[in-house]
Amino acid sequence: MRRGTIVRWGVPIAAAAVIGAAVGAGPVIAAVSGEPVLPERTAAQLLADAAAAVKKAGGPPAMSGTVQQTASLGLPALPAQGGTASPLALLSGSHEVKVWYGAQDRLRIALPGQMSETNLIVNGDQTWYWDSGTNTATKVKLPAKPEGDQPLATPSPTDLTPQQVAETFLDRVNEDTGVSVTNTAEVAGRSVYQLVLTPKAQSSLVKEVRLALDGENYVPLQVQVFAKGSAEPAFQVGFTQVTFSPPAEENFAFTPPAGAKVEEKEFGQLQEPGADHSKEAEKAAEQVKVVGNGWTSVAVLPFKQDGQAQESREAQAAKLILDQATPVSGAWGSGKMIKTKLVTALLTDDGRLLAGAVTPDELVKVAGQ
């Protein structure tokens, strides 16, 4: 080969190398960045600081950013959903949401779709839900909030010191969970502390849960759930881009555009207009029995396989998954086993549905009880 030829073809090869490096650089840098920039903390210190920061600021600081949710549960790919808003769609693939957070009562969440966008805008006592797909603006009437309702940790942070909160939490958790802290990780370009929770139970499918807290203001930036035997998180939700500064005011101002349908709805009716799922859900919740505790809890609930309502997308998806289930049987009877990376479910022929983040063996054991 002539020297010129080699030199010439070196240019596109170099271009490919540069592009490849640029594409691959993100994850590699994240994995290699071993230099801890944050001081070391124990889990108790970290939690205490986080609780103190939340208490002092009275909530997370003003911020905006992009949140990405990725799930690779090992489910069979579901048929394409009409709208990305369907909760089932969140079970596979990756989804992006834009968030603007001004204060406790100023929030905008946008779900961009192909040539469409769904928005939830909370501004003071006004809450709007805008769906460009149906050209509908919905004014949401929130149910009257019970006074003193705290969305955060169960033991109210007001009557405990942050240290106490941290210790209470760790005591409760320590029985079946290993807790550690790393200070080397980075999320959305910010140094974070990662609180790593590792289940001690052998039969749990969860390897570890990683909660990333911002190194400066302790805002949770990412949650990752790792399944046993895989290096990639089975479920992940976190910021891919975040800035801690008050977002522009116009993000929270919403007036229904001219020509749009304007509706008014109660909070509970938002998801499925017409169908009231809350009653069914309540009824189902009464029948659920939880066996075991901690990471190895298994939910047992009655499950009826009926031939009705097959038209709905959810039913079709459920059927698709059931078709791929493996039949199992034992002394307890027989049924169909669905195994994903994180969750195992067993549908017995006598009409029980058992589900939990446990190994199939554990599930069969519970079924036999």
Added chain:
Amino acid sequence: MSTADTQTGARRTPGLVPVSETRRSAERAAAPREPSVLSEPEPSGGVVAFWRLLRSELGLTFRRPRNLIMLGVLALVPVIIGIVLKSIGTEDADGGMGALLAATAGNSLMLTFVALSALVPLLMPIAVAVVAGDSIAGEAGTGTLRYLLAAPAGRGRLLAVKYLNAVAFSVAVTAAVAVSALVVGVLLFPVGPVTLLSGTTVSFADGLLRILITVGYVSAGMAALAAVALALSTLTEVSIGAIAATLVLIIVTQVLRAFPQLDWLAPYLLPTHWSGFDGALRDPIGDMSGGLLAFTAYIALFLSTAWARFSGKDISS
């Protein structure tokens, strides 16, 4: 480049323009110059020759009936969409596209976005692929490439001219669709503030600005495709081969995108980024940098491949 000289000097096919010859003729034109494979444009005579060549190239492209017909057909599509929307109405429109159609009935500017989202996946790429895929292979096929190379232009410069020509056509295709849609929209539908996908309403002028952003983005996407077609065009002397190969690539990538199992592949495929122009319809304007970076990467990769191939190729026709 003495090595090349000795190699091709011995046996000589009639009508063959070897690599070294093109270089020599290019070197003669700009005498006091380092013999360079790249043959960069010279500050004085080179630049003039370059622009003259580009002007004549553009003249040929935009006078060619085939290209004008393609532009005309593309510009006709928004007219048809507009008339259909006006006469049928959009009451029973449903779903994502339906809402966009419904929005068109309320505002003239939206027709541009409807027309672009209908044409960007396939029809506009076909037009661009025809011109860019024809650029080198077509000259080779009709036997005019060696005359072009006999003129003191240099191969790198000829390739640059051909690519800029294809880029100009990409912009023309996008502009033809946008302008036609704009005119039809203003004639048929109410003119006024525009409702964005985010539900925010912006002024008509802001809407026009957003159309300009969209045209720029879509043109960049088509220019990236033109680079791919140009690279394929340097591989063959049959222009229909290069055009067909580009079309097959477009269709295959579009099909691949339809499989949810291949979602991980989608960000690397060119057509995925074409539809990213809907970012111009969000408030604040959506992040289009990812798409633009992808286009740049495609252009860099395929232009350098085209150059490496073309500057080392013996032209036999």
